[in-house]
Amino acid sequence: MEDKAKVKIFRFDPTIDKEPRYETYEVPAEGWRGVKVIDTIRYIYENFAPGLSFREPCRQQLCGACGLMVNKKSVLACDAIAEKEMTIDPIPQHHVFKDLVVDLSGKE
Amino acid sequence: MRLKRGTFREIKSDILIIGAEAAGAKTAIEAQEGGADVLVVAKGLVGKSGNTIMAGWGIQAPLGHMDPHDNPDVFFEDVVKGGAYLNNQKLVKRLANLAVTEIPKMEKWGAKFQKRGDKFIQYQLPGSSYPRTLHPVGRHGGLQWRKAFKAQFKRLGTKIIEDVFISSLLLSDGQVAGAFGISLRDGQFIIFRSKVIVLATGGCSNIYRKTDGSVDATGDGMILAYNAGAELMDMEFHQFFPLCCYTPPFEMSLIPGSLRYELHAKFYNALGEEFLERYLPLSKDWGLRDPTSRAIYLENKYGRGSPHGGAYIAVNHLPDNIVEEWIKRSQPAFLPKFEKVGIDIRRHALETGPGSHYTMGGVRVNENCETTIPRLYAAGEVASGMDGAERIDGGPAITWCLTMGHIVGKEACKAAKDLNWLDIDAEDVETEEKRVNSLLEQKKGTRGFEITNKIKDIMWECCALVRDGEGLKEGLSLAEKIKNNDLPRICVPDSSVVFNKGLVEALEATNMLELSEMAIRAALMREETRKSHYRTDFLKRDNKKWLKNIIIKKEGEKMVFNSVPPIMTELKPPEGEEAEE
Numbered sequence: 006m007e008d009k010a011k012v013k014i015f016r017f018d019p020t021i022d023k024e025p026r027y028e029t030y031e032v033p034a035e036g037w038r039g040v041k042v043i044d045t046i047r048y049i050y051e052n053f054a055p056g057l058s059f060r061e062p063c064r065q066q067l068c069g070a071c072g073l074m075v076n077k078k079s080v081l082a083c084d085a086i087a088e089k090e091m092t093i094d095p096i097p098q099h100h101v102f103k104d105l106v107v108d109l110s111g112k113e
Numbered sequence: 114m115r116l117k118r119g120t121f122r123e124i125k126s127d128i129l130i131i132g133a134e135a136a137g138a139k140t141a142i143e144a145q146e147g148g149a150d151v152l153v154v155a156k157g158l159v160g161k162s163g164n165t166i167m168a169g170w171g172i173q174a175p176l177g178h179m180d181p182h183d184n185p186d187v188f189f190e191d192v193v194k195g196g197a198y199l200n201n202q203k204l205v206k207r208l209a210n211l212a213v214t215e216i217p218k219m220e221k222w223g224a225k226f227q228k229r230g231d232k233f234i235q236y237q238l239p240g241s242s243y244p245r246t247l248h249p250v251g252r253h254g255g256l257q258w259r260k261a262f263k264a265q266f267k268r269l270g271t272k273i274i275e276d277v278f279i280s281s282l283l284l285s286d287g288q289v290a291g292a293f294g295i296s297l298r299d300g301q302f303i304i305f306r307s308k309v310i311v312l313a314t315g316g317c318s319n320i321y322r323k324t325d326g327s328v329d330a331t332g333d334g335m336i337l338a339y340n341a342g343a344e345l346m347d348m349e350f351h352q353f354f355p356l357c358c359y360t361p362p363f364e365m366s367l368i369p370g371s372l373r374y375e376l377h378a379k380f381y382n383a384l385g386e387e388f389l390e391r392y393l394p395l396s397k398d399w400g401l402r403d404p405t406s407r408a409i410y411l412e413n414k415y416g417r418g419s420p421h422g423g424a425y426i427a428v429n430h431l432p433d434n435i436v437e438e439w440i441k442r443s444q445p446a447f448l449p450k451f452e453k454v455g456i457d458i459r460r461h462a463l464e465t466g467p468g469s470h471y472t473m474g475g476v477r478v479n480e481n482c483e484t485t486i487p488r489l490y491a492a493g494e495v496a497s498g499m500d501g502a503e504r505i506d507g508g509p510a511i512t513w514c515l516t517m518g519h520i521v522g523k524e525a526c527k528a529a530k531d532l533n534w535l536d537i538d539a540e541d542v543e544t545e546e547k548r549v550n551s552l553l554e555q556k557k558g559t560r561g562f563e564i565t566n567k568i569k570d571i572m573w574e575c576c577a578l579v580r581d582g583e584g585l586k587e588g589l590s591l592a593e594k595i596k597n598n599d600l601p602r603i604c605v606p607d608s609s610v611v612f613n614k615g616l617v618e619a620l621e622a623t624n625m626l627e628l629s630e631m632a633i634r635a636a637l638m639r640e641e642t643r644k645s646h647y648r649t650d651f652l653k654r655d656n657k658k659w660l661k662n663i664i665i666k667k668e669g670e671k672m673v674f675n676s677v678p679p680i681m682t683e684l685k686p687p688e689g690e691e692a693e694e
Contacts, residue, residue: 018609018611019611020300020609020610020611021609050614051560051562055560055606055607055615056606056607056608056609056613056615057614058609058611058612058613058614059614060157060158060161061328062157062161062162062163062327062328062329063166063167063327063328064327064328064364065167065325065364065366065367066446067166067167067169067253067255067256068158068160068161068162068166068327069161070157070158070161070162102276102298102611102612103609103611103612104612106612109158109161110158110159110275
């Protein structure tokens with residue numbers, strides 16, 4: 006029980022939700038300990054939230070598509086190591102298409 | 114909830130290019146310069162998806178800047194011998210010649226390369242007779258390609274639609290007339306109508322458990338072509354790269370190629386033996402990717418591998434100042450990451466191993482990059498015939514993208530001038546709409562990623578570096594089980610129409626299952642060993658029986674296999690059986 010991480014994720018589906026909201030997921034050790042943030046997000050998607058939208062093309066810190074905020078710090082989800090308490094937001098000042106997916110068109 | 118019925122957007126262009134990275138970008142640039150109205154669609158974000166950005170070590174071009182003996186004819190010969198004569202020699206000849214003019218264009222467009230004065234510094238990598246690989250400057254070369262293409266897109270005002278999954282091609286009397294797309298941003302279906310279509314969608318390296326490629330590399334374009342009736346070729350040939358980081362296990366391409374290509378790193382097994390000598394007595398540490406990968410795989414089978422199933426790579430045999438100079442010169446981003454876990458490359462070995470890297474097979478094209486269906490072209494890794502049974506090291510992948518993009522851009526432009534738009538059959542559109550919506554309606558069953566995970570394990574076990582008839586047959590029966598039991602139950606649990614990852618993964622899994630079946634069946638059929646295809650039950654190369662390409666075509670619902678002699682216009686192999694290194 007103690008080894009569970011508390012992961013709070015920004016959720017917003019413009020076709021359904023009026024307002025963005027947060028969902029909190031309790032992730033067992035295998036889904037967060039010693040792995041990257043992208044792996045934890047993927048774990049949540051596979052096990053708890055099949056509707057969660059996020060990007061993960063290269064997983065090698067090259068493409069930059071998985072950029073997001075972890076505890077208000079901007080990171081690449083494929084680079085940052087998962088923590089026991091995380092609040093995950095989309096990168097700010099970008100139009101949110103859904104959940105953690107924002108409009109990055111034309112951005113370097 | 115279903116995607117919005119009857120709210121199709123229709124978008125018309127002269128040329129539709131599916132895929133926006135190296136091959137697609139180069140095609141678009143050429144076609145626009147020729148005056149065509151071009152539209153590019155991408156499954157993800159431009160410059161942030163696919164494998165181009167990962168292909169950072171270099172590009173091959175026979176410029177002869179480091180050794181005047183190099184030229185397009187030698188390049189051609191290296192590629193054809195490297196591919197064990199299964200290449201389309203007419204195509205390779207054209208590409209080898211075009212490389213001289215098309216690769217330096219990247220510099221004009223803003224990509225920066227290592228140079229000395231006005232000469233490019235060129236590196237000689239395994240499989241090349243002379244130094245031929247241009248190496249981009251900076252932390253990662255992929256970013257240089259991105260910069261160059263973005264500048265051209267901007268200059269030409271290229272129309273690009275991102276985040277669109279093309280799920281099928283639409284035909285008119287056997288000719289390509291358009292494509293059916295799902296806009297992930299708003300859940301709308303889009304009907305693309307164009308005079309010609311270019312596939313530039315990349316390979317399917319993601320069908321294997323371990324891969325250093327992008328998760329986007331699901332071979333969608335190969336299946337688009339196959340379902341439309343086009344022929345695929347050489348689908349049994351997949352390349353594995355021996356420099357994937359096995360620990361920390363979560364970053365496959367953390368170990369840079371430079372360790373090998375610039376510092377001539379040495380490989381060791383768990384006993385400290387330089388084991389490559391056993392498998393590759395001639396080339397040793399300087400072997401091609403597949404034989405090197407295979408040796409690591411076999412060492413593990415004999416219990417001499419590293420803890421995570423790989424081997425060790427180290428540069429500590431070198432004098433300190435050589436390594437320090439290299440670090441200063443290339444500032445590798447991986448150093449601090451290893452230091453964090455207590456590994457110092459000056460003293461320690463890194464754990465490395467094979468990962469799926471590149472697809473030699475793909476859509477069958479001629480020397481004009483035309484597929485076997487009218488109005489459909491293919492460029493880059495989605496196509497076949499460039500590499501035969503094996504791609505040589507050192508960056509021909511991007512070379513093919515740029516040279517084929519050049520050919521297709523010009524050909525498609527010329528063709529589009531004389532063609533009209535064809536009518537699209539409303540029934541075909543309805544059928545595809547139904548297929549996608551029925552996926553969305555199925556809420557319970559097997560999810561796309563679950564199917565993909567099963568496929569990846571099967572392929573890694575039976576159809577990767579070491580193959581045999583028995584294993585392939587077992588793999589095939591497992592794949593058929595998935596096809597019969599899981600595929601009909603494939604589900605998309607979430608109902609949102611915006612960025613529905615489950616829907617995309619279901620479509621990709623369907624494609625990958627089909628591609629895996631092709632690979633296994635073709636590997637089973639090819640009863641010999643040839644380069645990347647290694648059969649322990651047929652260890653010799655058999656030029657008498659198997660100097661052939663295996664062609665795959667869809668007839669009705671059947672996957673039909675045939676074999677044809679390769680296009681050999683110049684180089685011919687010795688007759689009879691040959692040993693493989």
